[in-house]
Amino acid sequence: MKPKERVPFLLNHTNVNAFRDDLISWFRKEQRILPWRENQDPYRVWVSEIMLQQTRVDTVIPYFNHFMSRFPSPEALAEADEQEVLKAWEGLGYYSRARNLQNAVREVVESYDGVVPSDPDELGKLKGVGPYTKGAILSIAYDTPEPAVDGNVMRVLSRILYVEDDISKQSTRKLFEELVRHLISKEDPSAFNQGLMELGALICTPKTPSCMLCPVQDHCSAFEKGAETELPIKASKKKQKKIPYLLLLIENDQGEVLIEQRPGEGLLASLWQYPMVPLEDVDQESVPVWMYGEYGLKVELGEKVDHVRHVFSHLIWEMDVVRAVVKSGRLDHERARFVDREAMFDYPFPVSHQKAHPYISP
DNA sequence: AATACGGGGCG
DNA sequence: CGCCCAGTATT
Structure with a gap:
């Protein structure tokens, strides 16, 4: 009708x-x-x-x-x-x-x-x-x-x-x-x-x-x-896909932390975040190799400080938060930069990555 | 017509 | 953990 x-x-x-x-x-x-x-x-x-x-x-x-x-x-x-x-x-x-x-x-x-x-x-x-x-x-x-x-x-x-x-x-x-x-x-x-x-x-x-x-x-x-x-009648929606990541808190010899701006389109467009390694595509042992390819930096992984689970409307990020230090190399990435702790808070971060903020303090 | 797109609060 | 919330753009 x-x-x-x-x-x-x-x-x-x-x-x-x-x-x-x-x-x-x-x-x-x-x-x-x-x-x-x-x-x-x-x-x-x-x-x-x-x-x-x-x-x-x-x-x-x-x-x-x-x-x-x-x-x-x-x-x-x-x-x-x-x-x-x-x-x-x-x-x-x-x-x-x-x-x-x-x-x-x-x-x-x-x-x-x-x-x-x-x-x-x-x-x-x-x-x-x-x-x-x-x-x-x-x-x-x-x-x-x-x-x-x-x-x-x-x-x-x-x-x-x-x-x-x-x-x-x-x-x-x-x-x-x-x-x-x-x-x-x-x-x-x-x-x-x-x-x-x-x-x-x-x-x-x-x-x-x-x-x-x-x-x-x-x-x-x-x-x-x-x-x-x-009432009302509403069709149920399908559940979110889980995606595993390594979230890296990378510090250089001046005590600055590496952050990057996300692409201008798509999820969390133009917001800033810590580097994330997609563990669906990269296995644990080759993370340093992947990092060098993506960022031009030789890094050494440190302790795992937390596990963060972040639920979006259509997917779920499962992130291991891991410390890392720069051993050598020079940053070569369009959208990434080292910033000090004060400058960090001028950048818009999604809540998923704000959950890692506490671990960058000395 | 389906899917992408955040985050929080509540039972 | 699943559902819902003063929805819209894109495909």
């Missing part, structure tokens, strides 16, 4: 009006006080929405505050060095968000005179602004009745409307967008969209929803059936 055909079967006008009002009233009363809710500044809304992608509110708050004081305006962010932006993003994850955001902000400064577009098509063309973020900015910053369908909204609406479609499918997100177009308040689309998400975060939670406290319990089809924990 096509999305538009389903709506009338699920809710009549009276129910829609009551649902809207109950949701919005609850949101106005119970919403959390959050830094990006201080005003409707589109730039602030934009930055917050990018940071909040796949990331919890509590994690984002300190990053948002620091980011806004460091880059208060689109112009400030546009002029910044990419490494500074990555440093401000360090530890937040999904680093392409930071690079896409800066790319898009530069576009806004150059093509739109520094004003975030309120036109849906122009906004949606910006790097990193997908269907959710576009709707969030349009509704929250510009009071436009556009759907902003994220994981919360799909969970909440799948329960209220008893939608059993797999929410990991794109077609299901589009179904929910159509449903929201019918449900959304034209008077206060911002409160409606945020109310849906706030409800998902505070009441209609994944594991044990607080249905007894729910402002729209009367409208909830899943609660009526006693089946709220059965």
Whole structure:
């Protein structure tokens, strides 16, 4: 059945009006006080929405505050060095968000005179602004009745409307967008969209929803059936592949440590790390040979100081952390350099490698 | 339609 | 340890 055909079967006008009002009233009363809710500044809304992608509110708050004081305006962010932006993003994850955001902000400064577009098509063309973020900015910053369908909204609406479609499918997100177009308040689309998400975060939670406290319990089809924990339906994802590495803490005769910048694309793009030996391709005894080939350095391996397991969304790094010292040779590697302990902390490191930081201190 | 892309928190 | 989180870009 096509999305538009389903709506009338699920809710009549009276129910829609009551649902809207109950949701919005609850949101106005119970919403959390959050830094990006201080005003409707589109730039602030934009930055917050990018940071909040796949990331919890509590994690984002300190990053948002620091980011806004460091880059208060689109112009400030546009002029910044990419490494500074990555440093401000360090530890937040999904680093392409930071690079896409800066790319898009530069576009806004150059093509739109520094004003975030309120036109849906122009906004949606910006790097990193997908269907959710576009709707969030349009509704929250510009009071436009556009759907902003994220994981919360799909969970909440799948329960209220008893939608059993797999929410990991794109077609299901589009179904929910159509449903929201019918449900959304034209008077206060911002409160409606945020109310849906706030409800998902505070009441209609994944594991044990607080249905007894729910402002729209009367409208909830899943609660009526006693089946709220059965929804939403989501296909399970396959598990991550484990990849073994040797993480080398290589010191030269001046007590400096070897670090390198990762490639500009792919996993942890442009971030810095300690040299890693892929043990799938290199066996233990030939590590010094491999090191000489890659870096032009003769090194002597020392003690193993730790084992670090780092889980990504799609793979797992298993890293033995091993000390090493330079015996001879001259560094010959495009993206690597020796740095002293003070300078280390100017570079953006992924959390996986921050776990090895404690071992470089004397 | 699938896969790459981080990191943290919780049961 | 597996699931989920204010998703998007790429293939």
